Amino acid sequence: MPGRLKQVLLGDPLHNKESAHQRLSNPVALAVFSSDALSSVAYATEEILLVLVLAGTAALELALPIAAGIGLLLLVVATSYRQTIKAYPSGGGAYIVAKENLGTYPGLVAGASLLVDYTLTVAVSISAGTSAITSAFPTLMPYRVEIAVALTVLLALANLRGVRESGALFAGPTYLFIIMLGALVITGLVKVALGMTIEVPAHGYESAAGTLTLFLLLRAFASGCTAMTGVEAIANGVQAFRQPEARNARTTLSWMAGILLFLFVGTTALAQFSGVQPSHTETVISQLARGVFGSGVLYFLLQVATAAILVIAANTSYADFPRLASFMASDGFLPKQLRERGRRLVHSNGILLLTAVAILLLIVFRGDTHRLIPLYAIGVFTSFTLSQSGMVVHWLRSRDEGWRSSIAVNGLGALTTAVVLVVIAIAKFSQGAWIVLLVVPVLVAYFAWVKRHYTKVELRLRIAKGDPDVLDPATHEDLHNHVVILVGAFDRRLVRAIQYARTLRADSMEAIYVDITGTQGEKMRRKWAEYRIEIPLTVIDSPYREIIDPILRHIRRIPRPDRDHAITVIIPEFVPEDRVDFLLHDQTAFWIKQALFVEPGVIAVDVPYHLSSDLARNTE
């Protein structure tokens, strides 16, 4: 990217020293890390109702008990994670906790689950946010994929600029959503308590359309569990908090859990007491808001806030995915490029990777939220279970103060989330959960493959202890260097190449010319004689007009004791004054270099001749 454009899009580069300042205050951290969890309130209640209504409107009575159960689960998980933060103040994501306490493979499973889930968070939230926009402006409907992709790119840019700026950018909508939805729940419930009717449309469902089976109840529960996605975000991101990180993170986690519990259970209660029914044309939240607020300014504000928080919920993943990917890259399970921090001290490559995969998901699923949601909760509950199980082992080993009660808390967490995981996997299997159950093992295998590769390379490249003489000049003083000049044309490029070759300490030197015409070789020999060049010229006939293969064959036949003895191949090139000009010259030199790169002991040396160089001026 040209420097100027980069400057405008990303801002000035940040100095390493500015790293410590890139921390978030608690209120900003709450906005950054909980938009994912909180935004799911916008659809979790509706997902429960959509399943229950299959058994008729009478079954909708079961929504509140299910929501209460999920609320209880939320309390268990949040309490468990408070323990995790205490034990892992440097950031205790499921990956780290599972790896340290349960072993490498459970850690990799947790890592894969989280990476999948973060990616889905982006796709689901952006899709749902786009739906909110296209519901408001139906003429935009045909462009929903384009809008979703554009929003993803905007998010990526905001995050490439750095986490502080994006935190400030996103705090507003999160708080607006909390206030507006809170106001809806309180006003609505007060109205219900005062015996006032909340007017909601009827959608013509029957009172008892089907049988209420246990499986249906479990599916409703599994669907409602999407409300829990994102709860782990704070525990993974402790290092983004101000000091003391652990205490700030624990406090923020408690706040988030409390707000989420209130909004989710409150919304579901209001839905049940008002008798609202799910619809395919209007969201449950929208119906409730119209019933409670009327279709005025308050309704409009809530809809805007809902759309905004859905879009920026994706931001939680932009905070967490690159961080987790960099942890895993540091451990050698992902390509090293994911470890580096870019111009603005963020893990730019992780951001770009997340963006690419999310855009792919948006395009493949045509930005359809309801097709993405069944894939969604599997990953997060896998990581919950592994993380809490890991904490149980942690307390068993450490026996820190209060380890018995900690085991009880995390053990309960592990047990409940494990049960829920099995329930979700079974209840949603055929609707898409199978994809995740397939992708996670593939990712784990990939991590293992990457690790094996890096380990092998490191072992081969490492200088063994007790080998201090490996760099002693005496050990290589008898190495030879054979210099070969590739001749393409008799011109100033060649002059420069010969000039350079003469500065080398060559044991032997020759020039080779590949003649593909059957006539040019003789001309080259005459030129060679005319200019009295002392370097011997070899002309290689190539009647099949190949260039690279004859060169390789010739080089391989050069005698040398072993492949430590270098063959330096000098390739005369010239540097056009303008980048466009490159296309006018053939790329043979490039392909020759590619071929020579993999030849043991052969070193390809480009000797560029600059059209605008001093040399050209000097010798003109």
Added chain:
Amino acid sequence: MPGRLKQVLLGDPLHNKESAHQRLSNPVALAVFSSDALSSVAYATEEILLVLVLAGTAALELALPIAAGIGLLLLVVATSYRQTIKAYPSGGGAYIVAKENLGTYPGLVAGASLLVDYTLTVAVSISAGTSAITSAFPTLMPYRVEIAVALTVLLALANLRGVRESGALFAGPTYLFIIMLGALVITGLVKVALGMTIEVPAHGYESAAGTLTLFLLLRAFASGCTAMTGVEAIANGVQAFRQPEARNARTTLSWMAGILLFLFVGTTALAQFSGVQPSHTETVISQLARGVFGSGVLYFLLQVATAAILVIAANTSYADFPRLASFMASDGFLPKQLRERGRRLVHSNGILLLTAVAILLLIVFRGDTHRLIPLYAIGVFTSFTLSQSGMVVHWLRSRDEGWRSSIAVNGLGALTTAVVLVVIAIAKFSQGAWIVLLVVPVLVAYFAWVKRHYTKVELRLRIAKGDPDVLDPATHEDLHNHVVILVGAFDRRLVRAIQYARTLRADSMEAIYVDITGTQGEKMRRKWAEYRIEIPLTVIDSPYREIIDPILRHIRRIPRPDRDHAITVIIPEFVPEDRVDFLLHDQTAFWIKQALFVEPGVIAVDVPYHLSSDLARNTE
């Protein structure tokens, strides 16, 4: 392309000596070079009728006089080209004739016109052929662009294999078309002469729907002139004939003109006498064949032959476009890559370029023949005019035997084609001819730009006469070589790089390490001391985590008398055992090389370390 696949698709490579054998016998040459001209009979009559019918069915009576006029024009042009072949036995395309006799720019205009026309020939013929296929199998209609692209790719492959094979491949359909259409014309005209009625459908046109204006007549004439495209092909391709090339080419040209004249005028006469009317659902040829043959085997054979010759008409361009492009590239007006001959002695790059542009046209115009045809005849008449004018100048200069009559022939040719060119440009301007009138000057400007570039480069690279000492060792013996080793990590790559650096005759040597962490630099210094490396180490702090810029700044500050004095930058790299592994390692070395390539006097040297090398084994 992997060697095995190439082998299967293209066949064995051909030896330079096999070049002379790749010549065509006259019957095969007729098929190769005239399918373009002959296939236009399949639509030229229809194009005339489609214009005339705008003035009502009564105006259709004018078709035969117009066709006769075009036939006369054909005789004039063919006679002119016979002269050209005589004067330019080595291949006298409009480009060469115009350039030699009229000057560079007229030559370039002719060249541009022909290149445009060849490309259009591919697009038009493939579109029309695809239409014939999709008319027979209407279910294929939605895939017409895909079919057209697939056919183009098949043609490209056939031509990449070589001209002899493609000639044999295409002779069959051409002769089948000549025989079947000839049979239709003769049988039909005999039936007419015997007073038998040929039954053709009525399409409900009125007898006098509009006014017959002069402009309409000219448009009908211009549309009919598409029958003339491709007549120049033989004169351009004299070198593909067997010896004596010129005589064989002249004979073949006469045959082609005779056959074309007979088929075109005959078809138009039959159309007029039978009272056939143009339709948008069935071609004129198809209506005539059904009327004359009935809907039996003969009808079916003609339709198949028509479809086949339309598709392979594109082959004329595959013979001519790469040849013309290579002429122009040899003259420096097109990139040099178009000059080279590939594995099978054909100009592979020209074939690939033609294929790419034709596919682009097919996609942009959605494979619609009728939208492409108005662009079509401009180029060919431009080249006719320039070529014939050039011949007039040629005879004036050479005064060869019979030059006066030759001037008369070519002068008449130049004059008539010039008039026709103006007529076509005006009559078809708004329907698409303007695109060609725009593209040709752009191409000419591009040719001139390419030529300027090559001339400039050649002047700068040339070793001037009277400068025989430029390669005398004495002139550069005082040049220095400063060696810089870029250190990335302290491992065996570095060992190999240092080992290699010690084989160079360096005036000064240093190692540099860019520290982007603020902590690694110190560790590197300690390693350096521990291993007692005599090369001084410079650690460059880069708190903004840039790598390339600090290296460039450091290198630019190295003192040297001028830029002839080399700075050799050694970049330690390693060669993974497997190509997939490349992605796991960052591409910093690649970008460093890119940056160094344009630094005057700086020579980047990749020192690869092979994981599987002897060195690794030796020192393990």
